[in-house]
Amino acid sequence: MKTIDSVEQIQDMARGAVFLGTGGGGDPYIxxxxxxxxxxxxxxxVIINADELADDAFxxxxxxxxxxxxxxxxxxxxxxxxxxxxxxxxxxxxxIDALISAEIGGANSMFPLALGAIAGLPVIDADGxxxxxxxxEMTTFSVYGCKATPALLLDDSxxxxxIETVDDRTAEDVARAVCAALGxxxxxxxxxxxxxxxxxxxxxxxxxxxxxxxxxxxxxxxGSDDAVRALVSHLHRPDQGRHARQLFEGKIQDVRHxxxxxxxxxxxxxxxxxxxxxxxxxxxxxxxxxxxxxxKSVTIVPDLISIVDRESAEPLTAEMLAYGQRVAVIGxxxxxxxxxxxxxxxxxxxxxxxxEPFVPLETYTAT
Amino acid sequence: MKTIDSVEQIQDMARGAVFLGTGGGGDPYIxxxxxxxxxxxxxxxVIINADELADDAFxxxxxxxxxxxxxxxxxxxxxxxxxxxxxxxxxxxxxIDALISAEIGGANSMFPLALGAIAGLPVIDADGxxxxxxxxEMTTFSVYGCKATPALLLDDSxxxxxIETVDDRTAEDVARAVCAALGxxxxxxxxxxxxxxxxxxxxxxxxxxxxxxxxxxxxxxxGSDDAVRALVSHLHRPDQGRHARQLFEGKIQDVRHxxxxxxxxxxxxxxxxxxxxxxxxxxxxxxxxxxxxxxKSVTIVPDLISIVDRESAEPLTAEMLAYGQRVAVIGxxxxxxxxxxxxxxxxxxxxxxxxEPFVPLETYTAT
Numbered sequence: 001m002k003t004i005d006s007v008e009q010i011q012d013m014a015r016g017a018v019f020l021g022t023g024g025g026g027d028p029y030i031x032x033x034x035x036x037x038x039x040x041x042x043x044x045x046v047i048i049n050a051d052e053l054a055d056d057a058f059x060x061x062x063x064x065x066x067x068x069x070x071x072x073x074x075x076x077x078x079x080x081x082x083x084x085x086x087x088x089x090x091x092x093x094x095x096i097d098a099l100i101s102a103e104i105g106g107a108n109s110m111f112p113l114a115l116g117a118i119a120g121l122p123v124i125d126a127d128g129x130x131x132x133x134x135x136x137e138m139t140t141f142s143v144y145g146c147k148a149t150p151a152l153l154l155d156d157s158x159x160x161x162x163i164e165t166v167d168d169r170t171a172e173d174v175a176r177a178v179c180a181a182l183g184x185x186x187x188x189x190x191x192x193x194x195x196x197x198x199x200x201x202x203x204x205x206x207x208x209x210x211x212x213x214x215x216x217x218x219x220x221x222x223g224s225d226d227a228v229r230a231l232v233s234h235l236h237r238p239d240q241g242r243h244a245r246q247l248f249e250g251k252i253q254d255v256r257h258x259x260x261x262x263x264x265x266x267x268x269x270x271x272x273x274x275x276x277x278x279x280x281x282x283x284x285x286x287x288x289x290x291x292x293x294x295x296k297s298v299t300i301v302p303d304l305i306s307i308v309d310r311e312s313a314e315p316l317t318a319e320m321l322a323y324g325q326r327v328a329v330i331g332x333x334x335x336x337x338x339x340x341x342x343x344x345x346x347x348x349x350x351x352x353x354x355x356e357p358f359v360p361l362e363t364y365t366a367t
Numbered sequence: 368m369k370t371i372d373s374v375e376q377i378q379d380m381a382r383g384a385v386f387l388g389t390g391g392g393g394d395p396y397i398x399x400x401x402x403x404x405x406x407x408x409x410x411x412x413v414i415i416n417a418d419e420l421a422d423d424a425f426x427x428x429x430x431x432x433x434x435x436x437x438x439x440x441x442x443x444x445x446x447x448x449x450x451x452x453x454x455x456x457x458x459x460x461x462x463i464d465a466l467i468s469a470e471i472g473g474a475n476s477m478f479p480l481a482l483g484a485i486a487g488l489p490v491i492d493a494d495g496x497x498x499x500x501x502x503x504e505m506t507t508f509s510v511y512g513c514k515a516t517p518a519l520l521l522d523d524s525x526x527x528x529x530i531e532t533v534d535d536r537t538a539e540d541v542a543r544a545v546c547a548a549l550g551x552x553x554x555x556x557x558x559x560x561x562x563x564x565x566x567x568x569x570x571x572x573x574x575x576x577x578x579x580x581x582x583x584x585x586x587x588x589x590g591s592d593d594a595v596r597a598l599v600s601h602l603h604r605p606d607q608g609r610h611a612r613q614l615f616e617g618k619i620q621d622v623r624h625x626x627x628x629x630x631x632x633x634x635x636x637x638x639x640x641x642x643x644x645x646x647x648x649x650x651x652x653x654x655x656x657x658x659x660x661x662x663k664s665v666t667i668v669p670d671l672i673s674i675v676d677r678e679s680a681e682p683l684t685a686e687m688l689a690y691g692q693r694v695a696v697i698g699x700x701x702x703x704x705x706x707x708x709x710x711x712x713x714x715x716x717x718x719x720x721x722x723e724p725f726v727p728l729e730t731y732t733a734t
């Protein structure tokens with residue numbers, strides 16, 4: 001168990017969450033402000049490991065669902081957060097023992113911390129994606145049979161919708177439709193699970209990961225070190241089965257964005273800043289999905305691709321990319337659980353229309 | 368209490384429901400087939416008056432929600448109907464005592480009869496619209512404070528959505544969105560109410576009305592009478608506060624349809640068949656909303672406008688109108704409850720963007 005007790009920690013976590021968002025997942029800035037306010041009021045988020053829970057504990061995932069752009073204009077209200085807890089405990093007929101994030105990448109990393117601080121509920125150091133994904137069903141929870149529904153969806157006005165769907169893909173469709181009908185921003189209490197399910201099915205240690213990534217970047221800047229190099233070196237832990245490498249470094253030459261079928265599609269081309277002729281391309285579909293050097297894949301989903309500012313190692317979301325930026329592209333191997341065949345069947349390359357098999361980043365030939 | 372025990376009665380009711388649908392409400396044909404099958408299996412719909420119920424009885428409205436075109440291709444399954452009852456009794460924690468139609472015009476007239484026959488539940492001889500309207504909130508139930516939610520929405524695949532919204536207009540938006548996400552046809556169990564509320568807030572006698580309208584048309588045809596004249600004469604009961612008149616008779620000269628903002632908009636122009644120069648126009652917005660003779664309104668929503676075949680008096684939906692048809696247009700004054708100011712504030716002309724006050728059909732000067 002650890003208590004988050006400084007604004008610096010929250011800022012580190014928010015920055016780390018953008019990194020794990022791999023270009024998507026929304027900006028955690030509003031969440032960061034909100035948790036900061038809780039800290040200033042003496043309410044501290046408490047993080048626990050899943051194994052601190054009883055097997056029959058009741059764990060619930062909470063998430064904001066909707067356009068990140070709406071979230072930004074839409075401050076989360078404490079009243080609404082408390083209504084989520086009350087409505088969920090009423091609906092499920094039992095007290096919530098702990099919260100868990102469905103998606104550690106981006107805005108939804110902060111949401112359980114905010115709710116946990118207000119409601120006095122611990123947040124498990126884990127999530128269901130280990131990164132950001134665009135759909136509700138793209139979680140290890142769902143892969144291993146822990147269903148997203150029954151789920152509650154609420155908005156700030158007092159509307160409540162309970163959904164119980166035959167599969168989690170339908171839950172995604174219905175939640176998205178309800179979100180649009182209620183003004184593009186709702187809160188979900190979903191993936192009701194037992195302590196045992198949280199232990200067995202989650203991607204573990206990911207809240208700590210956000211904290212450590214953010215801290216690493218901050219400390220490197222404070223020490224005037226090469227922040228990108230420090231970050232890659234922090235992430236690269238082959239002894240723990242996690243691999244990281246800098247994939248490329250250069251100047252953004254071209255960014256194309258398109259919103260189509262409810263997705264943010266795009267391509268980012270980066271030119272070698274040192275005058276080389278290599279062409280580096282990152283394909284975007286909400287998140288950064290595949291990175292190719294001279295047409296050859298070097299990292300592919302669910303492995304993580306993050307684009308950071310070359311100097312400050314500030315992680316950039318897809319919307320922040322602009323012509324002329326000097327950036328580094330970092331590949332970061334996904335957690336072991338995410339790379340299993342049953343998981344690749346739910347969030348591997350094929351699910352994004354990429355006609356290539358998943359290849360772990362560390363087995364691509366270094367180029 | 369009366370029992371529907373012949374296919375002829377069901378056919379009469381379906382025809383009457385199209386008349387009360389005033390051009391909208393969907394085609395009750397599938398419902399008619401379904402109820403006919405129940406009759407053939409010995410299951411008979413039972414119709415009761417609201418005053419046969421105890422004040423604390425539990426009454427629920429059931430309706431199909433979605434595109435009528437989808438309904439037509441989508442036979443209602445008995446299993447799904449039984450799931451609606453089971454899910455509703457589980458959710459509301461009590462046995463349903465009676466069903467009530469939310470909308471008597473069109474397809475939703477048959478739906479409670481089908482469910483009632485299967486589940487052995489009586490159907491109240493009343494509804495919430497006395498006609499067809501395009502939105503869930505356009506009911507006398509809603510006007511008098513009986514909320515549409517908590518409501519259950521279900522589909523044939525086993526998905527269940529419970530909605531509890533701050534107002535019935537939001538319930539409409541959410542239900543419509545859920546419907547689209549689940550494939551354009553869902554079933555709703557909505558407007559949970561007490562026996563007392565059903566007695567006080569419903570438009571009464573409307574199931575009997577469908578039966579009698581259909582019977583009147585059938586018998587006139589069988590007797591080779593002028594079916595249109597017989598129908599108008601049947602409907603015109605000033606002693607009971609209900610007025611009807613034939614507004615026009617002629618040949619359809621022009622029909623324009625447009626689907627915009629989720630509505631079916633249109634205009635139907637009818638020329639005087641006897642060679643007169645009068646121009647008669649019916650404005651369509653899902654239903655027939657206002658009829659004008661030489662630019663002057665002669666019937667306006669919520670009073671009913673129905674277009675029927677000139678020879679057979681077959682009621683026509685907006686989709687059935689075509690160039691060259693010989694038709695009669697009938698105006699039928701709405702029930703007294705529908706014309707009250709509080710009702711006009713929810714489904715009067717202004718709600719459809721018509722910048723004219725409601726004028727009861729019988730007070731328009733005959734022209």
